[in-house]
């Protein structure tokens with residue numbers, strides 16, 4: 585499977601590495617694909633991965649991941665010919681937050697996931713992986729048990745594809761919350777997780793369901 589990732593920051597590089605190690609062909613992407621800052625990542629993934637422009641990554645991917653800050657995501661999507669994303673599964677990991685006076689959700693009555701689906705009406709947007717730090721996105725390992733990874737989206741075959749990708753990244757407890765409107769829950773859970781991490785001094789945590 586070929587995966588195109590829009591973004592080559594913390595999340596883009598981590599997911600790109602995890603997928604390359606799991607046998608996927610990966611293109612991460614940047615405004616400056618030839619910047620030397622990307623060389624260590626390229627050396628780590630070898631032949632399984634490369635770094636390109638946003639447009640080339642969109643052309644390459646059978647499946648896409650959006651790993652861009654919310655502040656520029658819409659602008660970057662507008663530079664890409666929608667035909668290159670048509671009928672593809674598009675994973676959205678973004679979080680729209682205010683951070684000035686403590687973290688707050690930026691969007692009221694909607695969600696980043698729902699807006700991305702509106703921006704890409706001919707793609708199948710699946711929200712996932714936004715609830716954890718990039719440091720635990722691949723092969724999460726916690727002494728207290730298995731964390732939950734949530735997903736939401738309108739298209740069931742796309743969610744099946746994403747479930748397989750999550751399993752390949754080492755997730756075992758995956759919960760489908762429903763249609764993309766439910767991504768609001770994931771974005772709220774992310775905020776609750778960030779606040780919990782700060783109050784409990786527990787960085788890189790994840791939510792799990794405790795069973796009796």
Ligand SMILES: NC(=O)c1ccc[n+]([C@@H]2O[C@H](COP(=O)([O-])OP(=O)(O)OC[C@H]3O[C@@H](n4cnc5c(N)ncnc54)[C@H](OP(=O)(O)O)[C@@H]3O)[C@@H](O)[C@H]2O)c1
Pocket residue numbers: 590591592593594595596613614615616650651652653654656660677678679680713714715716717718719
């Ligand atoms: N970091 C986390 O732990 C984490 C966890 C869950 C979800 N998320 C979400 O994942 C998304 C990506 O986060 P990140 O931490 O990977 O971000 P990041 O490290 O800041 O990566 C930013 C990427 O976006 C590109 N970019 C920045 N400003 C741009 C602009 N104005 N125009 C075009 N491209 C621009 C950068 O491109 P260049 O290479 O050209 O500079 C870089 O590739 C965000 O929505 C975030 O909320 C992050």
